[in-house]
Amino acid sequence: MEVSPIWSSIVTAAGGLLTGLAGTSGPLWHQRRALARARHAAEHDTTTGLPNRRALTAAVTRTVRRATPFGLVMLDLDGFKAINDTFGHEAGNDLLAEVGTRLAHLGPPVVMAARLSGDEFALLVAGGSDEIAAAAHAAWRAVSHPPVRLGEQAVPLRASVGHTTATLGISPRNLLHQADTAMYQAKQTGGGVHGATEPGPVTDPPPGTRRRDLRHPH
Incomplete structure (x- = not known):
């Protein structure tokens, strides 16, 4: 054809x-x-594989718009600089990666675990104040037990943990500040877990200064 x-x-x-x-x-x-x-x-953070501050802020912004109950947990490792100086930078990164893994495995009501900078981490938590406080204590326990193995040595680790519950219309910046302030108060009292409170005798830092700058003076 x-x-x-x-x-x-x-x-x-x-x-x-x-x-x-x-x-x-x-x-x-x-x-x-x-x-x-x-x-x-x-x-994402290259050391731990966790979402970074940018990703956390975006997630908080989305959650604020949904107007569902949630809060933030922020934690800072106690004595990390001494561990880093003693075992070296590479071992310090291994420790941070291990902490990131422990936080990432916390499960609900934790929605996201993120590394903000240095030895500072945060959790986005769904629910009310009871769920957020429970997540903060769970994070503290996860970091503390068991000790982190660096080579042949088991290194005990502790954290100062602060938590806060979002209020209607709060900005992500202010929510992060509240959680950071609570964490700073926990650090001042020797570590452990501290919930956000109304402003008290703790002096606010100068504009542009983060609480961690006061915790780790140069």
Whole structure:
């Protein structure tokens, strides 16, 4: 059966189009993978694999908009600088990675575990004040037990933990500040867990100064 010239042209054009699409699908797939890797790197900490401050702030912003009960837990490792100086930077990173793994495995009501900077971590927790306080104590226990193994040595570890419950309309910045202040108060009293309270005798830092700057003076 003889194929008409018009039909032959259509088949040839279709074949060329499919060939062109096949040729471009590879580069597009690689571009999408590269974009996904770049997005993941921008929102995750390289040492622990946890979401970073940017990802946590975005998650808090989304949660505020949903107007569901939630809060934040913030913790700072006690004596981390001494451990880092004694065992070295690489061992310090191993310790941070272990802490990140323990926090990531806490489970509900913890929605997200994040590393903010240095030896400072945070948890986004769903629920009311009781759930948030329970998550704070669970985080403290997870960090403290068992000791972290660095090489052949078991290193005891403790944390100062602060927690706060979100109020209607609070900004992510203020919520983080409340949790950080509670953590600073826990640090002042020798570690453990401390819930956010109304402003008391603790002197506010100068504008632009974080609480951790006061905890770790230069």
